[in-house]
Amino acid sequence: MYSANFKYYSPRTVAEAVKLLQEHGEEARILAGGMSLIPMMKMRLVSVNHLIDIGKIDSMKGMAENGSDIVIGGATTHHAIETSPLIQKEVPLMSEVASWIGDPQVRNKGTIGGSLIHADPSGDWGACIIALKGKIMVSNGEKERAIDSDDFFVDMYETSIKAGEILTRVSVPAKSGKGHGFSYMNMERKAGDFATVGVATQLELDDKGNCSSAGIGLTAVGRTPMRASEAEEFLLGKKVGIDGINEAAKLAVKSTDPTDDPLRGSAEFKKAMCEVYTRRSLRTAFERAGGAI
Ligand SMILES: Cc1cc2nc3c(=O)[nH]c(=O)nc-3n(C[C@H](O)[C@H](O)[C@H](O)COP(=O)(O)OP(=O)(O)OC[C@H]3O[C@@H](n4cnc5c(N)ncnc54)[C@H](O)[C@@H]3O)c2cc1C
Numbered sequence: 001m002y003s004a005n006f007k008y009y010s011p012r013t014v015a016e017a018v019k020l021l022q023e024h025g026e027e028a029r030i031l032a033g034g035m036s037l038i039p040m041m042k043m044r045l046v047s048v049n050h051l052i053d054i055g056k057i058d059s060m061k062g063m064a065e066n067g068s069d070i071v072i073g074g075a076t077t078h079h080a081i082e083t084s085p086l087i088q089k090e091v092p093l094m095s096e097v098a099s100w101i102g103d104p105q106v107r108n109k110g111t112i113g114g115s116l117i118h119a120d121p122s123g124d125w126g127a128c129i130i131a132l133k134g135k136i137m138v139s140n141g142e143k144e145r146a147i148d149s150d151d152f153f154v155d156m157y158e159t160s161i162k163a164g165e166i167l168t169r170v171s172v173p174a175k176s177g178k179g180h181g182f183s184y185m186n187m188e189r190k191a192g193d194f195a196t197v198g199v200a201t202q203l204e205l206d207d208k209g210n211c212s213s214a215g216i217g218l219t220a221v222g223r224t225p226m227r228a229s230e231a232e233e234f235l236l237g238k239k240v241g242i243d244g245i246n247e248a249a250k251l252a253v254k255s256t257d258p259t260d261d262p263l264r265g266s267a268e269f270k271k272a273m274c275e276v277y278t279r280r281s282l283r284t285a286f287e288r289a290g291g292a293i
Pocket of ligand 1: 029030031032033034035036037038054074075100101102103106109110111112113114115117118120122123124125165166167168192193194195
């Protein structure tokens with residue numbers, strides 16, 4: 001099936017793109033990698049009269065340091081993030097997460113901004129940005145505002161971005177080096193599939209081996225990606241160890257609210273897998289942080 005006809009625009013700046021978006025209102029859509037939008041247009045699940053391609057806005061691509069944060073342009077592809085030496089060094093969790101997304105074609109075209117805005121409840125980036133306690137920057141052309149990752153996802157396929165705004169950047173604190181560990185564990189039905197359950201974790205251990213920072217983001221276990229708050233709080237200040245990891249994994253399940261999925265398993269199965277994958281992810285993060293089991 002082919003999509004309905006539309007007018008195509010290729011702005012070179014964020015200001016131009018936002019202007020077009022605001023001019024054409026609900027009839028307009030941003031096109032990033034097109035990995036989610038184009039199939040929806042072809043299946044006529046969405047109708048778009050004005051398609052605004054952000055692929056030629058150079059300022060929305062790439063990654064850079066900004067003080068102690070790493071900033072990633074909204075139109076940066078999953079592949080660019082996966083293979084970036086800066087990301088591998090400063091926020092290796094992001095590189096690991098990117099490697100799990102779809103297949104090479106999807107990773108080469110799809111973007112972090114498109115993925116976050118699409119807000120698929122099984123998308124991988126949400127769990128990662130939540131675990132890292134990152135921020136999502138959006139612009140209405142006049143000013144940029146930062147949305148906390150905890151406030152970004154509103155419901156399935158719905159975020160707190162407003163009409164006429166574009167996701168310009170994602171900002172995360174650099175998390176790497178001595179005492180820091182991370183892990184993304186993703187249970188897939190088959191290679192390249194969306195997650196049945198995905199767990200992103202990052203841990204920091206102080207000089208005495210106590211947990212000084214914990215971030216746990218979950219995906220595919222509710223209507224939106226979510227933070228396992230109780231599990232994070234439980235770990236803080238503790239020596240962790242295998243008993244702590246087991247207990248935190250149990251607590252993580254409390255945050256979830258999965259529904260039965262005919263393809264990827266029942267709610268009960270997803271909860272059970274959430275516990276298993278949180279345990280594995282925390283254990284890997286703990287060991288990478290220098291902790292001994
Ligand atoms: C076969 C296949 C397998 C996949 N597997 C996975 C997977 O395992 N894990 C996973 O997380 N994802 C997966 N995806 C989704 C993939 O990550 C997409 O890249 C992503 O969902 C959409 O990104 P995009 O850049 O292609 O956005 P597009 O499809 O171009 O856009 C998606 C939506 O976001 C809006 N948008 C895009 N960019 C912006 C912006 N900067 N500001 C405002 N609005 C914007 C668009 O208007 C549209 O509504 C898969 C997709 C396919 C086709």
